[in-house]
Amino acid sequence: MAYICYMQINIAKKVAAEQAATYIKSGMTLGLGTGSTAYYAIMRIGEMVREGLSVKAVATSEESEELARAQGIPIIPFSEVDRIHIDIDGADEANAALQLIKGGGGALLREKIIAAASDQMIVIADESKVVAQLGKFPLPVEIIPFAYELTLRRLHQLHAAPALRKKGDQYFVTDNGNYIADCHYERIADPETLHAQLNDIPGVVENGLFIGMAHLLIIGKEDGTTREIRR
Numbered sequence: 001m002a003y004i005c006y007m008q009i010n011i012a013k014k015v016a017a018e019q020a021a022t023y024i025k026s027g028m029t030l031g032l033g034t035g036s037t038a039y040y041a042i043m044r045i046g047e048m049v050r051e052g053l054s055v056k057a058v059a060t061s062e063e064s065e066e067l068a069r070a071q072g073i074p075i076i077p078f079s080e081v082d083r084i085h086i087d088i089d090g091a092d093e094a095n096a097a098l099q100l101i102k103g104g105g106g107a108l109l110r111e112k113i114i115a116a117a118s119d120q121m122i123v124i125a126d127e128s129k130v131v132a133q134l135g136k137f138p139l140p141v142e143i144i145p146f147a148y149e150l151t152l153r154r155l156h157q158l159h160a161a162p163a164l165r166k167k168g169d170q171y172f173v174t175d176n177g178n179y180i181a182d183c184h185y186e187r188i189a190d191p192e193t194l195h196a197q198l199n200d201i202p203g204v205v206e207n208g209l210f211i212g213m214a215h216l217l218i219i220g221k222e223d224g225t226t227r228e229i230r231r
Helices: 002-021 036-050 062-070 108-116 148-157 191-199
Strands: 029-032 056-059 084-089 118-126 139-143 162-164 179-183 204-207 216-220 226-230
Touching (some): 002 036, 002 084, 002 118, 002 216, 029 062, 036 062, 036 084, 036 118, 056 062, 084 108, 108 118, 108 204, 139 148, 148 162, 148 179, 191 204
Parallel strands (some): 029 084, 084 118
Antiparallel strands (some): 139 179, 139 204, 216 226
């Protein structure tokens, strides 16, 4: 039963990613997200490139960049980026107002930079990621290693119940050389206010709340269909 459920989730992710790819046109510069759902988008874009699609791309993580290159997607340096037409990325949680929690894959800072620089951010997710209220998924907060203990204390003052993410026996380190503090809120009543409060803490680089950035949410279903929510 667990295997069937896993396969259904993969189908939902795949159809959402493939629907997002239909918005891509030749000549575009793309932002490539990070995570299990963004993986399917990169794979589909790779197929389209091999079929003749002409695009350029920037990636939100070293992992996604490596996958994109392997699929034949031209990756360009940021110094050559004049415009990012579409950014396609996943989400750990999304609500009907297109507010998101991202960063489960540890790339939230780069993901936010790319999203902010894009004309359109398309978010792809399976139905399990769509929630009435954000917060059940731990909110990732990227912090610098220097004096991280002090930063964690400040996070505690915001009732974040932070825990430094680990990879094996070591602290997880982002592509930017920082730590991730996963903050357990269970329920985030006011995402906009919390976003500002977190980013006001010295030592916090960025947090995983994406507010007012997504333009389109494509939700993949287990039956192979999709539905869309637009801002």
